Amino acid sequence: MKRGFRPGAVERFFRMLAGKSSPVVPSPPPSGPLASYPDVASWDHWEEFDALAWPRRDKKTYALVPTICFNCEAACGLLAYVDKSTWKIRRFEGNPMHPGSRGRNCAKGPATINQINDPERILQPLRRAGKRGEGKWRAVSWDEALDEIAGRIRVAFLEKRHNEIMYHVGRPGHERAMERVMRGWGIDGHNSHTNVCSSSARLGYQLWCGSDRPSPDHANARFILLLSSHLETGHYFNPHAQRIIEAKMAGAKIAVMDPRLSNTASMADYWMPTRPGTEAAVLLAIARIILCDDLFDREFVRRWVNWEEYLRAEHPDASVDFDVFVEKARALYGRFTTHFAEAESGVPAATIEEVARGIAAAGPAFAAHVWRGAASGNVGGWQVSRALQLVSVLVGAVGTKGGTSPAGWNKLSPALFAEPPAQRFWNELLFPREWPLAHYEMSFLLPHFLKEKRGRLEVYFTRVYNPVWTNPDGFTWIEALSDEAMVGCHVALTPTWNETTIFADFILPMGHAGERHDVQSQETHAGTWISFRQPVLRAARERAGHPTQYTYETNPGEVWEEDEFWIELSWRIDPDGALGVRKWFESPYRKGEKVTVDEYYRWLFENSVPGLPETAAKENLTPLEYMRRYGAFEVKRDTYDLHETILAPDDVRDSEVDPKSGVIARSGAPTGVMIDGVPRRGFATPSRRLEFYSPTTAEWGWQEAAVPGYTTSHVHARGIDEKKGELVLVPTFRLPTMIHTRSANSKWLSEISHRNPLLIHTSDAERLGIVNGDLVRVTTEIGFSVNRAWVTEGIRPGVVACSHHMGRWRLTDDGGSRWGTAKVTIERTGDGVWKMRQAEGIRPFKSADADSERIWWRDAGVHQNLTFPVHPDPVSGMHCWHQKVTVTKALKDDRYGDVQVDTKRSMEVYREWLALTRPAPGPGGLRRPLWLARPVRPAPETFVIRD
Numbered sequence: 001m002k003r004g005f006r007p008g009a010v011e012r013f014f015r016m017l018a019g020k021s022s023p024v025v026p027s028p029p030p031s032g033p034l035a036s037y038p039d040v041a042s043w044d045h046w047e048e049f050d051a052l053a054w055p056r057r058d059k060k061t062y063a064l065v066p067t068i069c070f071n072c073e074a075a076c077g078l079l080a081y082v083d084k085s086t087w088k089i090r091r092f093e094g095n096p097m098h099p100g101s102r103g104r105n106c107a108k109g110p111a112t113i114n115q116i117n118d119p120e121r122i123l124q125p126l127r128r129a130g131k132r133g134e135g136k137w138r139a140v141s142w143d144e145a146l147d148e149i150a151g152r153i154r155v156a157f158l159e160k161r162h163n164e165i166m167y168h169v170g171r172p173g174h175e176r177a178m179e180r181v182m183r184g185w186g187i188d189g190h191n192s193h194t195n196v197c198s199s200s201a202r203l204g205y206q207l208w209c210g211s212d213r214p215s216p217d218h219a220n221a222r223f224i225l226l227l228s229s230h231l232e233t234g235h236y237f238n239p240h241a242q243r244i245i246e247a248k249m250a251g252a253k254i255a256v257m258d259p260r261l262s263n264t265a266s267m268a269d270y271w272m273p274t275r276p277g278t279e280a281a282v283l284l285a286i287a288r289i290i291l292c293d294d295l296f297d298r299e300f301v302r303r304w305v306n307w308e309e310y311l312r313a314e315h316p317d318a319s320v321d322f323d324v325f326v327e328k329a330r331a332l333y334g335r336f337t338t339h340f341a342e343a344e345s346g347v348p349a350a351t352i353e354e355v356a357r358g359i360a361a362a363g364p365a366f367a368a369h370v371w372r373g374a375a376s377g378n379v380g381g382w383q384v385s386r387a388l389q390l391v392s393v394l395v396g397a398v399g400t401k402g403g404t405s406p407a408g409w410n411k412l413s414p415a416l417f418a419e420p421p422a423q424r425f426w427n428e429l430l431f432p433r434e435w436p437l438a439h440y441e442m443s444f445l446l447p448h449f450l451k452e453k454r455g456r457l458e459v460y461f462t463r464v465y466n467p468v469w470t471n472p473d474g475f476t477w478i479e480a481l482s483d484e485a486m487v488g489c490h491v492a493l494t495p496t497w498n499e500t501t502i503f504a505d506f507i508l509p510m511g512h513a514g515e516r517h518d519v520q521s522q523e524t525h526a527g528t529w530i531s532f533r534q535p536v537l538r539a540a541r542e543r544a545g546h547p548t549q550y551t552y553e554t555n556p557g558e559v560w561e562e563d564e565f566w567i568e569l570s571w572r573i574d575p576d577g578a579l580g581v582r583k584w585f586e587s588p589y590r591k592g593e594k595v596t597v598d599e600y601y602r603w604l605f606e607n608s609v610p611g612l613p614e615t616a617a618k619e620n621l622t623p624l625e626y627m628r629r630y631g632a633f634e635v636k637r638d639t640y641d642l643h644e645t646i647l648a649p650d651d652v653r654d655s656e657v658d659p660k661s662g663v664i665a666r667s668g669a670p671t672g673v674m675i676d677g678v679p680r681r682g683f684a685t686p687s688r689r690l691e692f693y694s695p696t697t698a699e700w701g702w703q704e705a706a707v708p709g710y711t712t713s714h715v716h717a718r719g720i721d722e723k724k725g726e727l728v729l730v731p732t733f734r735l736p737t738m739i740h741t742r743s744a745n746s747k748w749l750s751e752i753s754h755r756n757p758l759l760i761h762t763s764d765a766e767r768l769g770i771v772n773g774d775l776v777r778v779t780t781e782i783g784f785s786v787n788r789a790w791v792t793e794g795i796r797p798g799v800v801a802c803s804h805h806m807g808r809w810r811l812t813d814d815g816g817s818r819w820g821t822a823k824v825t826i827e828r829t830g831d832g833v834w835k836m837r838q839a840e841g842i843r844p845f846k847s848a849d850a851d852s853e854r855i856w857w858r859d860a861g862v863h864q865n866l867t868f869p870v871h872p873d874p875v876s877g878m879h880c881w882h883q884k885v886t887v888t889k890a891l892k893d894d895r896y897g898d899v900q901v902d903t904k905r906s907m908e909v910y911r912e913w914l915a916l917t918r919p920a921p922g923p924g925g926l927r928r929p930l931w932l933a934r935p936v937r938p939a940p941e942t943f944v945i946r947d
C-alpha cells in the first residue's frame, strides 16, 4: 500500500491550523514528486503563493537570478528570488545549476538575505569626523571619497612611495582581479589573511607537488582521513560535506584527527583525538606501516617520487637504486612505531594500525585533507601536511579517482584583458627577509613591523577584513591603526560595521553576495567550474529591459561594488594617463574609454573559459548572457592522472632534457619529465616529480626538515605542567553557522549561535574544581580572558577549546551589528596594558526590522584572540594558533567577557619567535626561491637582495 495521508487528512490539517470558521481552505498539494527547484525555463517569471500571506492566496511573481554565496570561500551557488512587483530580493535558495554546490547550501547561504536587509548596515560612504576610534562620522559622496583617496595615492606614486599603498583582503573571492589592479598600479601592495588561516598547510603541499592546496575527490574515495572538521565547517564546507557523505553512504570509511569531538568526528568511523601538535607522529606511524609491510604502491613511488634526488643528497655513498631508497625510508621512519605515536598523541596504537591498514586497502581511493586544524595550530604545521601527503603518495592516491589531486588541476584562473607586467617593487612589510619561505604575506605582523618603523602606510585599504578582531594581538593592531604616523589614511571597504572600521578614515559600503560582480572557481571535487557573483537586482532589472550604469543604482542606499570602484579610482589616480595606470582600466572594445563591468566580464567569458562560448552559442546566448542566466559553468569533469599526460612533439620542441634528472626544460623553465623514457607533464615542482626530498627547504637553511618529519610543537606535552593548571587551548574551530565578522549581521545565524564557552574535559574540570557553567579565567602569555566552562567528555583531557567566531564587540550604543555584539568599554591602564569589559550584552533594539525587538538572547561570547600573542612559524610564517594557557576559577572581580592584555609583553613574544627564523639571502643572494609561488609575484630581478 502506498504511504501517505489518509483521504481528507490534509484538508483537516489545514482547517485545524486556519481555525474552523476560516472560509479559506487551500487545496491539498497535487500528488506527484516534489519539484526541488524551479526549472530554468521559468526563471524569468516564477509564480508562487506568498507563504507569509497564508491563508490568503497571494500570488507573487519572481525573477530568479543566480549569484554565488560570499559567506565562505566555497562559492556555492545561490538563486535570488527577486519580487517583480517591488524589485526587492525576497530570499536566497541554492542554485541547482552550480557544479560545486549542486543546489545545496549551508545555513549561511540563505542567511545572505539577513545581511542585505540588516537594518544597521552601512548605506553610504562615511568619513571620519573626530579622532580615530572616536566613532564620529559624516556622510560623504562617492566623488568626495574617491577624489581624496586617489589624490593621496597619486602623490605617493609621483614621489615613488609605491610601497606605502597597501590592500589587505579578509574575505577573498575574485579570481585574479586584485592582482591585476595591483599590477596596473605597479605596486607590491597585496596583503591577505592567509597567514592566520592556511599558510602552513599550503606550504607543505607546495613543497610536495608545486600546488599549494589539496583537491580531494571525496565522493569516490573508499577511505577519507580528515585533519580537522571538514565535514562540519571546514574549507569548502558544503561542497565537501555533501561528497563526504556520498562516499560514506557508498561504504567509505572516515577517520578524523581532532582533539575535539566535532560534528565531523561524530560522523566518523575513527575518532583520533590527538594531543595537539602530535598529528605528524601518527601520520608517520601510518606511513611506516605502509612502508614496512610492503603495502605501498611501488610503481607509483618509483616513477613519481624524487627518491634519486634524496639518495644523492642525503646518502651520497649509497647506490642510486629504488630498493636502497625503500630501505633508507624504512630506516628513516623506523622510530615512528605505533607505540611511539600512541605515547606522543594518546591515540591507541591499535587504532593507528587499523587506520593504516584501511588506508592501504583503499590504495588510490584514499582522500585526505588538512587545512587549518593541526597545520594552523602548531609550529611546524607545514610538516603535518607534508606527512599527510606522504601517506597519499605511498598508496599512490595522488591524482587518482577517489584520491587527492593538486588543487591547480581543478581550479580555473582566468586570464583577464590586457594583463599588466609584474611590478618592480618588493615590499618588505609583506615579505620580510626573515621568512624567505613564508608562503603568504606576513600579514598579522603588519602592526609589529610598523611599530618597529620598517615602513609606513600612506593609504591602507582593508577589504571585508577585521584584523582587530580576527588576528592575534588585536590591541597591537589598535595601537598601530590609531597612529596616523604609521597609517596615513585607512579605507575600510566593508559591507558591515566591525571592530576595525572604528579605526578607519573612510568607510566605503560594499555589497554582499547578490550585490557585486566577481568570479570564483574552487577545487571542490575532481572537476573544474567557474561561477559568477552578480548584483541580482541589477541583473533582474536589466533582464526586464532597464539598463543600469553603476551597481549602486540598484543596491540598497549607495552600496557599491569593488569592480566599479577600482576602475573609477584608477582613473582618478591617473586622469591623463601619464602615470601609466589608466591604460589598464580602459575598455578592450572602445579604445581610450573607461571599461565597464559588462565589458570586463564579456571579455573574460569570451576568452578565458574553455567551452563556454560554444555552449552559450547552442542556446543563442553570448557567454556573458549565459553566465548571467545560469551563474556557473562546468569546464571539465573527471580530472584524473594529469601528471601522466604525454607531452606532444610541440611541447618538447626547443627543450632540453637533463640527463641525470630527466627534467625537460625550455629556456630554463621545467615543463615535463622523462618517466621510463616517455616525456610526461609531471607536477609543478622543479623536479617535475613529487618532492619527498625538498632541495628548496635544504638549501634555504632547513636541511633537517628536507623530508616529511615531525616537529615538536610549541604546545607539546613536555612543556605543559598540568599540576600548575596548564592546558593546551585549541582556538581554531568554528561553529557551522558562523561566518567571520559578518555573522553578526544575520539575525538567523546570531539567534542560532551566540556563545563560545570554554570546552573542558570532565577530568580536568574535576581536578581544577570547576563545574559546568563556572566563570573561568584563561591566562595566556600576554593576558587573560574570562569565559564560562562547558564541561564535556567531547574533548580529550589536557585540552580546552573555544570557538574563535564569537566575542564580537562594539564601543557605542548603536555602532551596528547589534544582533551579535556586546557593548564594551576599553581602558588603557598603563604602559601597554589594555582592559576590556562588557558593559552590556545583546539587547532588543528598535529598528526597521520588527525582529530586532524580539531578540531573546543576551550573550555575545568572549573575544579570546585579543589575548593571543603572535607566533609566526619560522618557516611558513603561519601564525601558530594553539596556546599554552592556565585555567583557573575566575577571581573575585572578574566578570564574564573581561579581557586584559599587555602589548609590551606581546612585542617581546614577537621578538622571541622572530629569533627562531633563518633569514635570507639564500642561494644566489635571493630573498626567496624563484620557483616558489608568491601572490602578485614581482619581476624576477626584485628577488635579488641588493643592499
Ligand code: SF4
Binding pocket: 069, 070, 071, 072, 073, 074, 075, 076, 101, 104, 105, 106, 107, 108, 109, 110, 236, 237, 238, 239
Ligand atoms: S559552504 Fe555555506 S557559507 Fe560557504 S559558500 Fe557554501 S553556502 Fe555559503
